[in-house]
Amino acid sequence: MNPRFILQKLARALLTVILIVTTVFVVLRMTGDPAMYVLGLEADPRALEQFREKWGLNDPIWQQYLRFLSNCLRGDFGYSYFEERDAMTAVMERVPKTILLMGATAIFTMLVGIPMGVLAAIHRNSWIDRFTMTASVAGFSLPNFVLGIFLILVFAVYLRWLPTGGSGTWQHLVLPVLTMGLAEAAVFARFTRSAMLEALNQPYMRTARAKGLRRNSAVWKHALPNAAIPLVTITGFFVGTLIAGGVVTETVFSWPGLGRLLITSVSNRDLAVVQIIVMFIAVSMVVTNLIIDLLYGWLDPRVGSARSGE
Numbered sequence: 001m002n003p004r005f006i007l008q009k010l011a012r013a014l015l016t017v018i019l020i021v022t023t024v025f026v027v028l029r030m031t032g033d034p035a036m037y038v039l040g041l042e043a044d045p046r047a048l049e050q051f052r053e054k055w056g057l058n059d060p061i062w063q064q065y066l067r068f069l070s071n072c073l074r075g076d077f078g079y080s081y082f083e084e085r086d087a088m089t090a091v092m093e094r095v096p097k098t099i100l101l102m103g104a105t106a107i108f109t110m111l112v113g114i115p116m117g118v119l120a121a122i123h124r125n126s127w128i129d130r131f132t133m134t135a136s137v138a139g140f141s142l143p144n145f146v147l148g149i150f151l152i153l154v155f156a157v158y159l160r161w162l163p164t165g166g167s168g169t170w171q172h173l174v175l176p177v178l179t180m181g182l183a184e185a186a187v188f189a190r191f192t193r194s195a196m197l198e199a200l201n202q203p204y205m206r207t208a209r210a211k212g213l214r215r216n217s218a219v220w221k222h223a224l225p226n227a228a229i230p231l232v233t234i235t236g237f238f239v240g241t242l243i244a245g246g247v248v249t250e251t252v253f254s255w256p257g258l259g260r261l262l263i264t265s266v267s268n269r270d271l272a273v274v275q276i277i278v279m280f281i282a283v284s285m286v287v288t289n290l291i292i293d294l295l296y297g298w299l300d301p302r303v304g305s306a307r308s309g310e
Helices: 003-030 034-039 045-054 061-073 087-092 095-122 127-141 144-158 170-200 203-210 215-226 228-252 258-267 271-299 301-308
Strands: none
Touching (some): 003 061, 087 258, 228 258, 228 271
8 A cells, every 4th residue: 555645545644633622622612611610600700810821711712722732742631620620530430431431332333233134135125125124114204212212112111121221230231222223233234235236237246146156155255255346435434424323312311421421521511521522533544444444445546546636
């Protein structure tokens, strides 16, 4: 793979993270006064002024931004006004729960979406194909909060099989994973079906069958690997929708992860916590898309050589 191609992608990834963090920094400081949210609307004006002076909120925004960047380079990401402790500590306590939820959702999505798409393509125009596509449209169309509330009503309130929210056991994980995973599995099923149909109609598939290779072997050895590039494409979007859906899902199920902390911190103008979470999300998405771009160059060397020659 061309080194210039890799360096271009790394530079774009770094620039993207900086732009996102800068935008959030400016927007947060334009939408409300943290002193008013922390001390209350009826706080003594002198107390409000002392709070602003203590945390540098009276300084021009460009000075606050330069101080923020300087502190980040030293490993100081700020103090949580709301939780009254180091902001990074408050965020890192929630990271394992979010990784657990997203990891379980990703596994569920791949194990359900990709095989269903393959089956639909192999049995094109059959009842399996029609059922899979109908279920995909239904799963993709339902908003997360609607599906989550419906699952709570059925499995937690009516049947009493599962808890309504919280964390701690595998039962607490089932409903949040289903809420996010069903929609994502629907997307993967549709894309897998389209990619597989295109691969199944290629000349190399007819050649493989003519040589005596069984249909299932030809599908798994030739069709599915060649359908991998379109699936790699949607993985980047999958991470983005997983993070966005996680904010809603964690709130619905009272899951103690980053999504729920983000909602609380934005409401309370807890600037340092919001900035760290946004930085974490931005880095996660940028790194994922960077890996996908590099995988493109590995799966199809023409991509890396073509882009490096732009």
